[in-house]
Amino acid sequence: RELLELLTPRRALTLLVGPRPETRLEAPLQERWYGTPYGLQPVADEALTRLAEAAPHPDLRLPPPNPYVPDSFQLLEPPPPAAAAAAPPAEEGGGRRRRRELTELASGAAGVRAWHLGVGGFARPKASALVLLRTPAAAGTARRVVLSSLAAELLDDTLGTALAAAPDAGAGWSVGVHPGGLVFQASGYSQRVQGLALELPKALASLELDEERFSLHRELLLKALRNRREERPLWQAQYELSFAMSRPTVHYEHALAFAADDGACSLAALRSHLDDLRAAGFVEALVHGNALEGEARTFSEEWA
Secondary structure: OHHHHOOOHHHOOOOOOOOHHHHOOOOOEEOOOOOOEEOOOOOOHHHHHHHHHOOOOOOOOOOOOOOOOOOOOOOOOOOOHHHHHHOOOEEEOOEEEOOOOEEEEOOOOOOEEEEEEOOOOOOOOEEEEEEEEEOHHHOOOHHHHHHHHHHHHHHHHHHHHHOOOOHHHOOEEEEEEEOOEEEEEEEEEHHHHHHHHHHHHHHHHHOOOOHHHHHHHHHHHHHHHHHHHOOOHHHHHHHHHHHHHOOOOOOHHHHHHHHOOOOOOOHHHHHHHHHHHHOOOEEEEEEEEOOOHHHHHHHHHHHO
16 A cells, blocks of 8 residues: 555656657757657656546455465475485486475375375475366267366366456466376465365356357367378378377367257257266376475365
């Protein structure tokens, strides 16, 4: 608030850039490096007074508190010297660094596998949570691939509004499709990461689909798939080689054929497919960074 009170018209520097006939201002000075003509002149007191006395817009107000801004930056203690010495050092850039051990955690919840990777030699008050919602409904056929991609895009679209404040607090998130299921990721300051990550399954559970947004994202997907046909011959050769070596997978031509079928690729089909994705019965989670093993275990079980 103190900062905003300093933002007054008399403290402002106004820049007007445009053709001289339109600005109707003289530019008698010349910038020293590129020779750009410019001019300086004070703003009339009457204009500054009118600006200072203008009534504020009724919808202009301070933003609400950002729930993702941390108030604790506590760092976890690095592994004790004995534990660090027991782990063989790893080579990196010609030097030797302490190896971080990936730990699989025992979970009391069915259908959950949790992993933890602690702080390294350069501790920061940040962490990341990566979750794979395992389900065969996400891949294997053109129908599953296309509908899963549309579901992920629509979920991402919804989260863009719901979590708009997260990037301002140094946090990030993503949703994507993996051959093994749906992938969710959240990162940022460790105090808020797990809360942010738990917003993702809540959004998936409550996602509502409408015809307008579905049609928009379907059209974007169709354009992206059609653009693949226009790629250079080298790209096409590399794609076909990768496709042949990574089967079972779905060729983009098959995905395009399904996405272009108005009867098959419909909002009703997506609603049915979304129910299949929500019914996934296995969660695999990795928490790494400035987080305890117990926090990683609890977070994984909350996802289930």
